[in-house]
Amino acid sequence: MTERRYRVLVLDDDEIIRGFLSEALNDEGYEVRQAASGREGLNVLQEWRPNLILLDLMMPEMDGWAFRDEQRRRPELADIPVIVLSAARELQLRSQHLAAADVIAKPFDLDDLLASVARVIARNAAS
Amino acid sequence: MARVVERGERKGPEMPDQRRARGPGRPRPSQTRVFQALHEVAVLVSGVRDPTELARLVVERARDLLDADKAVLHLWDEEHGVLRPLAATAAVSLSTPPIPSGQGVTGQAFSLRRPVLVRDYAQWAYALPWAIACGVQAAAAMPLLVAERAIGVLAVFFDQRGACSPEQAQALSLLAAQVAPALAAARLFEAERRARAQAEASEREARTLYRAALAIGGELDLGARLERVLDAAIELTGAKQTWVVLAVPASNEVEIVATRGQLQHWQGVRQPRGVGLVGTVMRENRPLRVADQQTDPRTWLPERAHRAGFRSWLGVPLADRSGVFGVLAVLSEEADHFTEEDERRLGSLAALAGAAVREAHLYQDAQEAIRARDEFLSIASHELLTPVTGLKGYAQLLQRSLERGMLDPERLTRTLGWINGAADRLAELTRDLLDISRLRTGQLVLRPRPVDLAALVREVADRYGDHPSERHQLVLSVPAACPVQMDPERLDQVLTNLLDNALKYSPAGGQVRVTLRQQGEGALLTVSDEGIGLPPGAETTIFQPFGRASNAAERNLPGMGLGLYICRSIVERHGGQIWAESPGDGQGTTFSVWLPLQASPSPVEPARD
Secondary structure: OOOOOOEEEEEOOOHHHHHHHHHHHHHOOOEEEEEOOHHHHHHHHHHOOOOEEEEEOOOOOOOHHHHHHHHHHOOOOOOOOEEEEEOOOOHHHHHHHHOOOEEEEOOOOHHHHHHHHHHHHHHHHHO | OHHHHHHHHHHOOOOOOOOOOOOOOOOOOOHHHHHHHHHHHHHHHHHOOOHHHHHHHHHHHHHHHHOOOEEEEEEEEOOOOEEEEEEEOOOOOOOOOOEEOOOHHHHHHHHHOOOEEEOOHHHOOOOOHHHHHOOOOEEEEEEEEEOOEEEEEEEEEEOOOOOOOHHHHHHHHHHHHHHHHHHHHHHHHHHHHHHHHHHHHHHHHHHHHHHHHHHHHOOOOHHHHHHHHHHHHHHHHOOOEEEEEEEOOOOOEEEEEEEEHHHHHHOOOEEEOOOHHHHHHHHHOOOEEEOOOOOOOOOOOHHHHHHHOOOEEEEEEEEEOOEEEEEEEEEEOOOOOOOHHHHHHHHHHHHHHHHHHHHHHHHHHHHHHHHHHHHHHHHHHHHHHHHHHHHHHHHHHHHHHHHOOOOOHHHHHHHHHHHHHHHHHHHHHHHHHHHHHHHHHOOOOOOOEEEEHHHHHHHHHHHHOOOOOOOEEEEEEOOOOOEEEEOHHHHHHHHHHHHHHHHHOOOOOEEEEEEEEEEOOEEEEEEEOOOOOOOOOHHHHOOOOOOOOHHHHHOOOOOOOOHHHHHHHHHHHOOOEEEEEOOOOOOOOEEEEEEEOOOOOOOOOOOOO
16 A cells, blocks of 8 residues: 555643554554654654644643644644644633634544544545 | 998808908999999800800909909819819919819818908918919909809909908909809800710711721622721821731731822731731730830831831721731821820721621632632543543443454453553542542541551552653662551552652653651651752642642643642641752752651540550
C-alpha cells in the first residue's frame, strides 16, 4: 500500500487516555503519535505533520489553550484541524475561543469520537 | 415714703445682727426710687426669658437702689448642695467659690429663709474669709422664696462698715420678692428649653442611628456595610477623618479595611494586634479618647502619627458575643477635639454596627467557603472523569476489537491491565475524598501501635525502587531502627503522598532524598526534591484543603490539593508537625515531618495502672 495513511496527533497528559485513543486510531488505520503536554506536542510537530490533532485542555507545562494559541500563530501549523477533548466543566464556554473543528466532552463514546475524527479529516482533505 | 419705711420697720425683715443699727450718712432709698426700681424689674420680668440675663439686670438694679458696691445673685444647686453665683455686678468675678448653706450672708439667708443684714462683716460669726479679703465690710442678703421654698439669694455688699439701713434692706427684700417667682419661671422655662433641645438632639441621633442601621442592613457585602458605618460616624461626630480596623483572620495582625477623608492611603495598612491605641481599645474592650495621639505614650510609631498630622483620636471597639474584632475610630488635626458626647455617640454606632459587620464578615467567609467548595467540585469532577474516560474508552475498545475479530489474548491482557489501573486510580481518588470527608467530620480513627518508622520508610521506598522513574533517583538516609507508637497505615499514607509529590512536582527529574533521624523527643523525617519549589506564601497554602501552590496550577500539574491536607491532619493527630521549606520557585522543596517518639495520638486511651 503506497497511499499515505492519515496522521493523528494525540495530546493528553493522561497515559491511559493516550493509550486507548492510540490503539483505537491504529485499529482504524491511522498513523498515530502521542504527546503528554503542549510543549511535547510542538516538538512532535516540528518533524511530523498530522492531518488532525486530538487536544486535551488541562495539561501540565503547556495547556491546551496555550498550545492552540501557539499553533495558530505559526503559519505552517495553523491549518491543522483540532478536536478538543476535555472534562473541564467550563468546556462549552471556554472552547468557543479555541476555534476547534469539534469539541467532545470526557468521558465520550469511542464510536462518536472516531466518527468525528473521520468527518473532520475528510472535510479538510476535500477543501 | 415714711409709711413704707414704717411698715418695713414693723413687718420687715428680722435682722439677726445689729438690727437696729443705722448707716452713717448712707441715703435711704426714696420711695420713688424703690417704686421705680420695682416697676423696672416688673417690666424686665415680663420681657426677659433668659434667667441669667434677668439676674444680671436685677443685681444691677439692686446695687443702684441700695447704693451698694457690689451685688450677687446665687441660685441653689440641688444636685451639689451649694449656692452658685448666677449673676454679679460688673466688678465681681463669677468664679468665686460655691457657697454652702449656712455660710456667709448668702448661705445664712438661704438656710434661715429670712433676710440677713450684717453691718460689721469682719466681726460676724458666719463671715467668709475670702469675702473679707475682697473688702466686704457690710452686707445684706434676701432669700429668693417661691412657695415657701428658697431657690437662691440676692445679696448686696458694701465696702464701708455700718452701711445698709434696715430701710435699704427692706427695699432689697421687695426686689427679691418680685424677682423670685420670675426667676423660678425663667429657670423652669430654661430647663424646659434645654430638655427640649436635648430631646431633639437625642431624637436626631436616634434617627441617624436608625437610618444607619437601615443603610448597613441594606448591604450584604462587608465593604459596603463598612462604608455605611463610616457615613454614620461622620454624621454623628462631625469628624472628617474616620476608619475601621478589623482583625485579620488566622493572623496576629489588624488591617485598616475602610477609610474616609485624608486617610485613603492608609487603606490596607496592617499592624500587629495589640499595639498602639487600636490595641488598647481591643484589649480593654472600651472606648478610648485621646486628646493628642502625637504625644500619647500609647501611640504606636508616634513619628508616623506625627507625619500623618492627626492629633485627636477617638476609637470604640467593634465587638459581638465572641469578643472584640475591630475598632471604629475618628481623627482630627485639632487637639482635644472630640467630646464625651462624641464618644457616647460613636459607641452607640459601634454597638449597632458590630453585629452587622460581624455578620458581613461571616457572610464573606461563607461565600469564600462556597467558592472553595465549587472549585473543589470542579477539580474533583475533572479528576474523577479522567479515569472514568479511560475505563469507558478501554471497555469500548475491547468491544470493537472483539466485534472485528481483532482481540488476541495478548491485547486482552494488556487492555485489562489498563482498565485495572484506571479503576485503581478511581478508587484512590475516592478514598482521598472519603478521608477528607471523615477528617472534616472528625471520624478518622487512628489505630496506633509500636512501629519501627525506619523499617516503614524503607518499605515504602522499596515500592518505588531506586529509580522510581526514568528521570528520578531515590536516595535514602535512614537509621537501622526508629521505634515509635503510631498508626502504620496512616503513616504509610503520609510517606507515600510525600514521595508521590516529590516525583510529581519535579517533572524535570533529579534526586529525591529521604532522611530520618532522631531529634529531641521525636523522629524527624524529611523528603527533598529538586523540583518546581514553592512560591512565597505557598508553604502554608499547600496544607489547606484544596490549597495548591500557584506554580503547580500554572504548570497544570494534576492534583486535587487534598494530599497534603490529609497528611497534615494525620501528622497532627499523632501529636506531630509537618511543614514545607523551599528557597523559591524552581528551586526544590523539602517536606519535614516531626513525630514524637512517645506519640499520644488523639483520641487517647484512658491510662490504666
